[in-house]
Amino acid sequence: MKALEFDDVAVNLGGRTVWHGATFSIESGSIAAVLGSNGAGKSTLLKVVLGLIEPSHGSLRVLGEAPRRGNPRVGYMAQSRRADSLGSITARDYVGLGLDGPRLGWRRQADKSRVVAEALSLTGTTAYADQPLATLSGGQRQRVALAHATVFRPELLLLDEPLAGLDLAAQAEIVDLINLIRTSTGASVLVVAHDLNPLSPIVQGVLWIARRQVRCGTPDEVVNAEVLSDLYGHPIEIFTTAHGRRVIVGLEEELAHPHPHGHQHELDAPGEHHDDEPAHSHHLEEAYDEQTRSTT
Secondary structure (H helix, E strand, O other), X not given: OEEEEEEEEEEEEOOEEEEEEEEEEEEXXXXXXXXXXXXXXXXXXXXXXXXXXXXXXEEEEEOOEOOOOOOOOEEEXXXXXXXXXXXXXXXXXXXXXXXXXXXXXXXXXXXXXXXXXXXXXXXXXXXXXXXXHHHOOXXXXXXXXXXXXHOOOOOXXXXXXXXXXXXXXXXXXXXXXXXXXXHHHOOEEEEEOOOOHHXXXXXXXXXXXXXXXXXXXXXXXXXXXXXXXXXXXXXXXXXXXXXXXXXXXXXXOOOOXXXXXXXXXXXXXXXXXXXXXXXXXXXXXXXXXXXXXXOO
């Protein structure tokens, strides 16, 4: 079974096409990176998989099923984590929020405590599980956010910019953790990122979104001068360093970090925020948690 299957999928928002003609599949148990320019529609792709946005054309299957809101088989970590706004809560309690809810029906508190403890152990956060989130470093909070997203042991894990705002050492630790989660649980992982290099050791596939198009394949099939030049409509050069890092020349502005809030992108409809900005995405994460609890 494929983790994801897209067949000629298109998305229109605010009367404009975000991307179209998306035809690809993601193998079960693999890790794929979603790359592309600011505002190209990377976060939109995750929302389509989550069933939060309906395609305007085409069809897709998520773990062999039609996408649906609150699917407990799919875990999600938003670009701007709700943990950032809950500084006084402990890491353990925050992970437990993914399991709380009046309709979940835990028979024993011990069952919930065990599941939370397993998520903390998997993500290496047990040592500071009872500390307030506000006292943790950025890398530690990312680990806790991953524990929150994986507490249900999802079969598909969607991560929106998990490396954002981290130094190189912390990025490497989170990359290793993502791979550990995959190998330990068998989950398929889709990671939105601005740079392939930190993820190169663990990814098997790449989705690159640009100029309303989506290309998919192995890193070598997609991240090469011919494909990227065709996608962007101008010459792109790629150099590989002695350490295996890809240096892309010709996309410096396009691959810069997201614009500050309030800067309107050409694909934004009036009054809408930038697709890849984190504005209010913690509310999306909170709503997704509630939908997941209600369907479990």
